[in-house]
Amino acid sequence: MSKTLQVGTAVLAAIALAVAIAWACLHRGPWYDEFYTQYVTQTGPGWGDALGKSWLADNHPPLYYALVRATDWMGAIETHRLLNLAIGALSLLGGVLVVRDVPRLRPASAALLVLLAGNEWSILSGSELRSYFLSLCAGTLLALSLAALGLARSGGSPARRAVYAITVMVAFNTHIVTTLIAGALIAPFLMAAMLRRDWAYARAVAVPAVLAGTVFVATCLIQLPHWQANTQKFWIEPGFASARWSVEYALLRTLEANPLILAGSVLGVALMGRDLMRTRAACAGVSTLALLAGGVALGIVTLVALHMLHPMLIEKYLTAMVGALSVGIALGCGRLLHALGPRMAALSLIAALALSIWGMVQNTGKAATRNSWYGTARFIAGQVRDCPGTLVHVDPFWNADVMAMPPADNRAVAPWAYREVAGHFAIALEPDSSRRLARGCPTLFWAEHDTRHRFDDVSILAHLRDSGFAVNAIEVRRIGYGWVAIAQPRS
Known part of the structure; x- marks a missing residue:
């Protein structure tokens, strides 16, 4: 009965996480990068045109874009984000196939689901139309597969080998930072197998990685010139400080996701140390954890070093490492759960799940209130309701810096995003050539994605007057990363 309760707790954690992600998907406003994803995966261009002109011209492998394009029928960004639930469900199924013939991993797997349920990155990445949730799932499943390989010292069942191979392929071809993390995780396990001359184990680890790496290298040969061109003038801050902060933020949010699981892990690692002193039979568990820790450390060192050469690292790029x-x-926590026995382990997991659900509620609320284009749009829609004669202008000038960035799709995404959001809120936009001012109602000038606050009130008014608008004064309302300049009607 206690084992059933333990499994039930893990299932409940997965269901709660799915519900939270779904709610956040449907209640969170979109941001610029999501508009970019939706724009370049529309069904207008053929698959070949989309791949050659848009996806391969981007900074990362095209796998996630292909998944989004294949699910274009899911509609607007809010509902299209639910693709992440399918990714999560497939990852959960993969996890079951990985651990079902490795009994030692079952308590750890239950703890893993509870821990991920309380992790800020699970909700945040799961509620946006970008590849970060796929990276989180790939990093988690890859680390779990490597742990299974380490504990079983064999390729395992055909299903487990297939899960590992698919996971490696996804991890190597989703995001350049995820690729580097995946390689860093695999390297210590492969090196350990080679040092032991365990060639069957080495083949089980290496062959899928070589195949996935071949696909990645082939993609690189096409994309590398684009990467170099796209990042000559890049928005990511250079230097060690920014890299250290990104790593620290990502890892601290993971460590603090569930203090009970973390405390259980510390105690479990202590038990592993005691086991190792008593018997060599504990060596597999300790070495597996050590190799995984070595992979995470190698990934951090590699990414920070590369960032010092060329800026490439922000915290959300590290979701694969969060999973690992x-x-x-x-x-570590799994070892403690095993020592506690089925009944106490189940009760401990229930207590940890309650803590994760409390954190999940907080994280879901934070995700839903993240800065988005809907903040300014809601304000404008309210102004239009209050005074139906209100006129709304947008201007490419406000987004000229983003539109000038490669790839070329950026030139079309910002204007398209304004139209999409305006349509969602039933806001009528004036034509670009219009210089009309409303009579008896305010005239609004709308700008989004001004993330660096490039425009102050004086420069906004100066540009409006230089553009031909006969306005003498404006009031600027800043909402998130956007703003609305309000010109009152002349008395």
Whole structure:
């Protein structure tokens, strides 16, 4: 009965996380990068044109764009984000196939689901139409698969080998930072197998990685010139400080996701140390955790070093490492759960799940209130309701910096995004050539994605007057990363 309760707790954690992600998907406003994803995956261009002109011209492998394009029928960004639930469900199924013939991993897997349920990155990445949730799932499943390989010292069942191979392929071809993390995670396990001359184990680890790496290298040969051109003038801050902050933020949010699981992991690692002193039979568990920790450390060092050469790192790019670290924490906690026995383990997991659900509620609320284009749009829609004669102008000038960035699709995304959001809120936009001012109602000038606050009130008014608008004064309302300049009607 206690084992059933333990499994039920893990299932409940997965269901709660799915519900939270779904709610956040449907209640969170979109941001610029999501508009970019939706724009370049529309069904207008053929698959070949989209791949050659848009996806391969971007900074990362095209796998996620292909998934979004294949699910274009899901509609607007809010509902299209629910693609992440399918990705999560497939990852959960993969996890079951990985651990079902490795009994030692089952308590750790339950702890892992509870831990991920309380992790800020699960909700945040799961509620946006970008590849970060796919990276989180790939990093988690890759680390879990490597742990299974390490504990079983074999390729395992055909299903487990297939899950590992698919996971490696996805991890190597989703996001350039995810690729580097995946390689860093695999390297210590492969090196350990080679040092032991365990060639069957080495083949089980290496062959899928070589195949996935071949696909990645082939993609690189096409994309590398685009990457170099796209990042000559890049928005990511250079230097060690920015890299250190990104790594620290991502990892601290993971460590603090569930203090009970973390405390259980610390105690579990202590038990592993005691086991190792008593018997060599504990060596597999300790070495697996050590190799996983070594992979995470190698990934951090590699990414920071590359960032010092060329800026490439922000915290949300590290979701694959968040997944791997979560597996490491769960492995330690799993040892403690095994020592507690089925009944106490189940009760402990229930207590940890209650803590994760409390954190999940907080994280879901934070995700839903993230800065988005809907903040300014709601304000404008309210102004139009209050005074139906209100006129609304947008101007490419406000987004000229983003529109000038490669790839070329950026030139079309911002204007398209304004139209999409305006349509969502039933806001009528004036033509670009219009210089009309409303009579008896305010005239609004709308700008979004001014993330660096490039425009102050004086420069906004000066540009409006230089553009031909006969306005003498404006009031600027800043909402999130956008703003609305209000010109009152002349008395």
